[in-house]
Amino acid sequence: MSTLTLIQAVNDGLKTAMRGDERVLVLGEDVGPKGGVFLATEGLTSEFGPERCFDTPLSEDGIIGTAIGMAVNGLRPVAEIQFQDFIFPAFDQIVSEAAKLRYRSGGQYTAPMVIRTPYGGGIRGGLYHSQSGEAYFAHTPGLKVVIPSTPHDAKGLLLASIADPDPVLFLEPKALYRSVKGEVPEGDYRVDLSTLRTVRPGKDVTVFCYGAMVPVCERAAQQAAEQGIDCLVVDLRTLTPLDEEGVLEAAKATGRVVTVHEAPRFCGYGAEISALIAENVIEYMEAPIRRVTGFDTPFPNTLEHHYMPDERRVLDAIESVARF
Amino acid sequence: MSTLTLIQAVNDGLKTAMRGDERVLVLGEDVGPKGGVFLATEGLTSEFGPERCFDTPLSEDGIIGTAIGMAVNGLRPVAEIQFQDFIFPAFDQIVSEAAKLRYRSGGQYTAPMVIRTPYGGGIRGGLYHSQSGEAYFAHTPGLKVVIPSTPHDAKGLLLASIADPDPVLFLEPKALYRSVKGEVPEGDYRVDLSTLRTVRPGKDVTVFCYGAMVPVCERAAQQAAEQGIDCLVVDLRTLTPLDEEGVLEAAKATGRVVTVHEAPRFCGYGAEISALIAENVIEYMEAPIRRVTGFDTPFPNTLEHHYMPDERRVLDAIESVARF
Amino acid sequence: MTMTEADLLTVIEADGGTPPDFDTGLSDAELRRAYRAMLSVRAFDDTCMKLQRAGRIGFSIPNRGIEATQVGAASALRPTDFFFPSYRDFGMALYLGVPPVEMMHNMFGDALDSAKGRQMPVHFSFTEPIKYFSISSPIGTHIPQAVGAAYAFKLRGEDHVSLVSFGDGGTSSLGFHSGMNFAGVWKAPVIFLCQNNGWAISCPSDHQTASDGFAIKAAAYGMPGITVDGNDLLAVHQVVSEAAERARKGEGPTLIEARTYRMGGHSTSDDPTKYVPAEELAKWAEKDPVERFRRYLAKRGLWDEALEERLQAEVSAEVRDAAKVAENTPGPGLETIFSDVYAQLPPHLRRQGEAAFDLAKRKGEAGAGDGAFPL
């Protein structure tokens, strides 16, 4: 065990995977000598050589397209997209190709690969260095979408994603890269994809969240506790395939639900949580299902702290459903 | 008034717009002499010349990217994407650029343009000629997403979209191109963006739908009526910005809701309808909010009729919520 | 485009002759096999067109006119190489030993289709006897994929190559740019085969780009570009062989532009008479690649009428039988909608599948639509 930040845990996870399996390699913009703009890939080129960790030309389509070809031909690429906001030139490769290859080839060809990319706000990055695009990908059958919120999970989920036979989009909450620290086991371990994490048990209100919203919701839950509202906080971790049973259980447990994410509300991931509940366990609901999300606008810069859900907003929603 | 198919109404709408405003032009693959693979643009090059209706090289990124530049510089481009499945190479231009330009420039630059594209199943097109990607775009602030289901609306909504000061994604249900006919007024008229259409009044169950699912839902509602279940069928028409008030009213009117679309269920557009209701009027609900959708798989070929919601499936859902 | 015919690499002359000491690099058996493959393409193609007209399959893509490019390229590679074909590459599969019946299962989308009836016709996918990569409809996406596969060969120190085939229209795609660029930088063992068949649906190839042909685009990526007569099987074989040799030796990628012509519509849904100039078509009909190769074989004493009859009989029977088998194969089962989305069926898909079976039992089967494919 050592105490690592989330970004160090990612780095440790990459090294562990590359040491354990020579098919694993890392490619992306500035991932080589520079070690990535967030230093997630620091030390990889020197340890594993420039054939297993290297910079590419400036083309996300090329990064993902070639990574698919590598995966098809026996490698286990981990592709970095420098910011999730820049993944869209590769949208076609991800959505039309990686996600659909197993299906369209009747299982003959597959693309076991991981796309790592930092997402979310908190660094004053404005429209194009702050977005949370999980809903675009979660709507795409054939992809897995994973978001860690602790250093332990960052490494364990990353190792599970690299070992997974299907393409995984691994979204890293950049706001937590250096702001959270935690115990991380040495060597290889895996956190199952498709299990939820109960961050905090509670009986009055269920809060669903993931990524950088997890500590926000934890703090809001602490403040709610001071008012006597006992919150069950659930970190979804694997957004798809989702542990739907687990979500429904957690919703039923309190009958009052708040969902929190940074992305815009309309057709956001939170809508699916509401819809699942409304479709399956609506009769247990004792209050409206509230969503606390980014606004339905592009991501602003100077006012980003107003855009991103914070404790105030989460607490307000918790109070409103608790008192309904 | 003349009686036109939906595709003829689109063609008529394009001609009307081009006659009325010389800034309007049409570009895309095979839209010129061939008149488009579905013949939506037939006759445009001969009437308006190859400078106002022309074929482009095979690049959706180029089509949308240049259309944005045209719009910024005073034109009103209508770009055709041959199949919605091929829009993804332009995803970055649409989501990062067209949708965000007004916001990021403080209103100094805008991209008034229309992207027309056929979507949905029904032609045995398999994975890549059948998709319904509305949720990808509806989640993107700054875009409008419009889907007609009748010839009248196809022309009227198209003319409103071309006149709109914001970028509009105009999704045409290819399954209805030639299978529906209807009265279409001559010349210019506009169907307001952001109004719902009540397809059929009813008091027992509310069915929300759009595009090619509208006639399916109508038929299911007729069959339900035979069993004494009276369905209110609502055609959403403008998916974003959505007339949320109208949706909530329609949901409250019956307390029992079914949403229908072809796209996969998970994080699909239907989730937003469920979420809106669960957030605002859950106390009026007397049954689970059911979704009838494509499965969470890529779109198959031989079995497409099993994949796409049909009367059987819609009726089954109507029955289940009516009897809950 | 101003490149003249004289710049084209051509081997087989009009009368079937070749330059004096020309070494084809192919044995007599291989030459005959290549010829048979071309006939096989034509039989398969004609049959599919007829099946489509008769409403027995939904869609096909004409391959007439481009057989020499397909077969010439395939004949230059090894079974251990990786093929990333386009939808218009019947000849690659057929030369390399894919049984026509396997292809027919795809045309009918039946239960024995290797893609389980999930894809449209002509979207083949095979792993045996060769790696014939699953074809995708979006144009150009397979180009960087072929480069990634080539990178894997190189990393493992194997001397295999990737061959990726695409059209003149495909050069405008994003995948062309990223694939070519990455291959150049990585010196990846990949052969880019641009089949310039004159058209991208209704768009003539000289409206696709203002460059002087397509081979010249290679310079933008630091690799050699070669223009070859695509109706000349031996010329195509030669340039692809040379490109493969360079690739295997670690000298990197090559772009080959094969000039040929689509002697038909884009697909069964297309009416080319609306836009193809009749004189142009007639001009190219004279350059028929099958006849040209036949003249060559005849001149070499490798062809006679008897051979022709035997081969024609063989390939027609093969294709006819294949169609019969496929047509009599049942469609894929309902469960194939839900499998192969992930390696393991996740619970939500299990539930969706169960609901579909349950509904089919309670309310009967869904009716098949009668959609007509427009492209």
Place this chain on the structure above:
Amino acid sequence: MTMTEADLLTVIEADGGTPPDFDTGLSDAELRRAYRAMLSVRAFDDTCMKLQRAGRIGFSIPNRGIEATQVGAASALRPTDFFFPSYRDFGMALYLGVPPVEMMHNMFGDALDSAKGRQMPVHFSFTEPIKYFSISSPIGTHIPQAVGAAYAFKLRGEDHVSLVSFGDGGTSSLGFHSGMNFAGVWKAPVIFLCQNNGWAISCPSDHQTASDGFAIKAAAYGMPGITVDGNDLLAVHQVVSEAAERARKGEGPTLIEARTYRMGGHSTSDDPTKYVPAEELAKWAEKDPVERFRRYLAKRGLWDEALEERLQAEVSAEVRDAAKVAENTPGPGLETIFSDVYAQLPPHLRRQGEAAFDLAKRKGEAGAGDGAFPL
């Protein structure tokens, strides 16, 4: 890349001289204005770096070393032309008359920022006094947009041009390929200015592509490609003038590669000492574009110490004052989160905005984060 310095179009010699009868095409006033703009870039750049180090702004992008390219290009065009700049183009805006204070409002993201504080610093957008298109972070997306704008000029029969500026890294982007290709086919009046400054963040320009320089890529799109010494203001002015003339005459687009060097990190978040070879940096320091142009002016008798002092004093005061004004301007109001998404505020955004105001009233203002920008 093997291109030698000799192939570069260069005008100003080491000692400040120019070839005998060389006509700059610029009046003395314009030459001085260009010089002043370069000084202005440097002052603006230095000030922003200091403001960032002091934590008073969040981010900036060094412009040192590339001033001649920016200003040389801007000086060759007209106020009626359309500029599609990159984030590293301070000199275009400054030469063309954008007041430094307008740029500073963006650096501080305050209420008077023309983009209302929504974008990161260096993402300018101006419509006055020139059309300086709103800068986007995604690389290359503005390239086809510039082509579309050029098409509009052409369609209306106006003789204006688009100038689009991007980096060596930008040539790998999808927008480069589609923009260049469409421009070639349309013969659109657009100038593609590739500023090859040696780096794309930490990736050297010769790892970006295997081609022999970037200008050669023009051939792939059927347009002329020119390589120019980017540290030579007069050379850049000349090639851009020629390209503009061609474009205005209907002769189509041009690709210009300006060879220059990024004399600093990629941004304030970058530590270039990790990857930039010190000798290379030193070599380029000797070619400083400002000093070079100063020597030219001196030789022409258009510069002396007194002028230098006056100009330096002017530009520093201007930039200092601009920073002071911007820093004292309040931030944008909460309502700016919700406006300009659409032309009209739709009801759901009105509700979201009202809820935000209501919450701020009930529970207090949200606290600003302390994010540090890594790029």
